[in-house]
Amino acid sequence: MNRNQPPSVRPWHQTNWDWRASLNFIGGGTGTGLLIAAAFAERGTYMGLALGALACVAFGLFWVWMEIGRPWRAINVVFHPQTSWMTRESIVAGPLFVVALAAAWTGSVWLVTGAAILGALFLFCQARILKASKGIPAWREPAIVPLVIATGIAEGAGLAIAALAVTGNLASRWLIATLVVVLIVRDLMWRQYRRALARNGAPKGALEVLASIDLPFSLVGNWGPVVILLAAIPEYGAANALAVIACIAAVGAGWYLKFTIVARAAFNQGFALPAVPIRGTGKRMAGTKPGWEKPAQG
Amino acid sequence: MTRWAMSIDLRACVGCQTCTTSCRHANATPPGVQWRKVLDVEQGEFPDVKRTFVPVGCMHCADPPCMHVCPSTATKQRPDGIVTIDYDLCIGCGYCAVACPYQARHIVHERDFAYGDGPTRSEDARFDEKRMSVATKCTWCVDRIDDGLAKGLTPGVDPEATPACVNSCITNAYTFGNLDDPESNVSKKVAGTEWFRMHEELGTDPHIFYVVDDK
Numbered sequence: 001m002n003r004n005q006p007p008s009v010r011p012w013h014q015t016n017w018d019w020r021a022s023l024n025f026i027g028g029g030t031g032t033g034l035l036i037a038a039a040f041a042e043r044g045t046y047m048g049l050a051l052g053a054l055a056c057v058a059f060g061l062f063w064v065w066m067e068i069g070r071p072w073r074a075i076n077v078v079f080h081p082q083t084s085w086m087t088r089e090s091i092v093a094g095p096l097f098v099v100a101l102a103a104a105w106t107g108s109v110w111l112v113t114g115a116a117i118l119g120a121l122f123l124f125c126q127a128r129i130l131k132a133s134k135g136i137p138a139w140r141e142p143a144i145v146p147l148v149i150a151t152g153i154a155e156g157a158g159l160a161i162a163a164l165a166v167t168g169n170l171a172s173r174w175l176i177a178t179l180v181v182v183l184i185v186r187d188l189m190w191r192q193y194r195r196a197l198a199r200n201g202a203p204k205g206a207l208e209v210l211a212s213i214d215l216p217f218s219l220v221g222n223w224g225p226v227v228i229l230l231a232a233i234p235e236y237g238a239a240n241a242l243a244v245i246a247c248i249a250a251v252g253a254g255w256y257l258k259f260t261i262v263a264r265a266a267f268n269q270g271f272a273l274p275a276v277p278i279r280g281t282g283k284r285m286a287g288t289k290p291g292w293e294k295p296a297q298g
Numbered sequence: 299m300t301r302w303a304m305s306i307d308l309r310a311c312v313g314c315q316t317c318t319t320s321c322r323h324a325n326a327t328p329p330g331v332q333w334r335k336v337l338d339v340e341q342g343e344f345p346d347v348k349r350t351f352v353p354v355g356c357m358h359c360a361d362p363p364c365m366h367v368c369p370s371t372a373t374k375q376r377p378d379g380i381v382t383i384d385y386d387l388c389i390g391c392g393y394c395a396v397a398c399p400y401q402a403r404h405i406v407h408e409r410d411f412a413y414g415d416g417p418t419r420s421e422d423a424r425f426d427e428k429r430m431s432v433a434t435k436c437t438w439c440v441d442r443i444d445d446g447l448a449k450g451l452t453p454g455v456d457p458e459a460t461p462a463c464v465n466s467c468i469t470n471a472y473t474f475g476n477l478d479d480p481e482s483n484v485s486k487k488v489a490g491t492e493w494f495r496m497h498e499e500l501g502t503d504p505h506i507f508y509v510v511d512d513k
Binding site for chain 2: 139271277290
């Protein structure tokens with residue numbers, strides 16, 4: 001807390017996790033999504049995609065390591081698998097790297113499948129880390145879980161298609177079709193998430209930040225790429241450059257979404273007075289919950 | 299069984315912040331870190347305006363989200379309900395701080411001083427390196443409670459065994475005691491008044507009761 005900041009009643013933006021934390025969700029989501037997408041790519045391209053995926057995950061973990069207060073005690077993060085999703089994420093990270101590296105080295109279908117499953121688990125843990133953050137209304141909303149998973153897979157598939165195209169390979173029509181479906185799902189999850197926040201109540205500041213990215217995220221990040229990719233599937237190859245741009249837009253939109261949710265929309269709970277003290281002959285007054293969209297009880 | 303709890307009579311609190319000051323004195327928290335702070339809530343429009351002072355801090359929840367998310371097991375709950383932090387285990391990840399709906403946790407990464415660029419003699423003497431870059435919060439002066447109990451004293455009754463904020467309150471707004479003992483100060487207060495608990499709808503079962511009226 002800023003030492004000059006008076007204690008506030010209204011929700012204010014949390015100051016414990018900043019852009020470095022958002023990079024963990026960006027790198028982890030894209031990396032694990034890429035690992036999942038790579039499992040469906042041709043064998044000859046798996047190694048490059050898998051190594052790229054691990055680089056993304058490592059990048060995210062590096063930044064979260066840079067954010068913690070006592071980095072040389074980081075190993076303590078594995079002590080609480082019973083209830084902590086952060087512990088679970090860190091425990092999955094070890095086998096994820098080992099299995100994905102082994103899969104990249106050997107090309108074994110079993111290891112490739114195992115790496116994809118571990119990637120999915122890591123991604124699920126990341127989504128649950130946010131949901132377990134009870135002090136941040138925009139994170140604890142259960143609808144954030146499918147949104148984070150959908151965007152991770154979309155980013156991974158988008159990056160896989162773009163990377164394959166840039167290196168002179170063609171992604172399968174099947175992978176492109178998968179990305180189209182996942183982008184549509186991501187947009188639906190985004191709408192569901194915002195509806196749920198509005199319904200259950202959230203700090204006005206958080207709702208305003210999320211509303212401000214709605215149009216660019218949906219139009220440039222989801223529906224624009226969907227239209228372009230749908231057009232690209234029959235042309236397959238001819239429209240490659242445009243498809244790459246669409247994929248990059250889809251990936252960038254996912255990063256923008258996560259940066260916004262983690263580093264800009266993370267208003268805390270603030271405080272509320274569901275009942276006001278009765279003093280002397282003063283009139284009874286309704287409770288208050290300043291800074292919230294819904295002035296609900298509590 | 300023992301389950302420590304606190305009640306704060308909002309009718310009595312005048313917002314003097316003596317509790318804040320006594321907490322800072324008792325626990326040597328650095329500038330900007332208030333384990334016990336007092337909110338000033340203003341409602342209504344002139345001339346029908348109400349002002350309420352609300353002391354807040356760690357609610358020592360029965361179901362503490364900070365403990366569940368803590369990846370290092372640094373945050374624990376004692377059998378008497380007090381939520382503690384082991385500074386030797388904490389990695390300062392801040393996950394507990396975003397999980398706490400009461401903004402009760404603080405992480406300080408750099409030393410800060412009340413006056414000028416250097417520490418006062420008191421700040422120097424009481425500086426604790428262990429508290430740097432880890433999560434800290436109100437402990438309900440657990441050392442005083444434990445020491446007092448060892449001496450046969452009763453927390454909430456004997457000042458030596460009672461949290462500093464409770465002792466210091468000039469209007470006697472605070473009450474502290476064992477909620478499982480129907481004869482304790484806090485049990486009697488809770489039984490005889492109307493009260494609410496902060497953000498009760500989140501299911502954390504907080505152990506500070508805010509008294510607003512008689513029954």
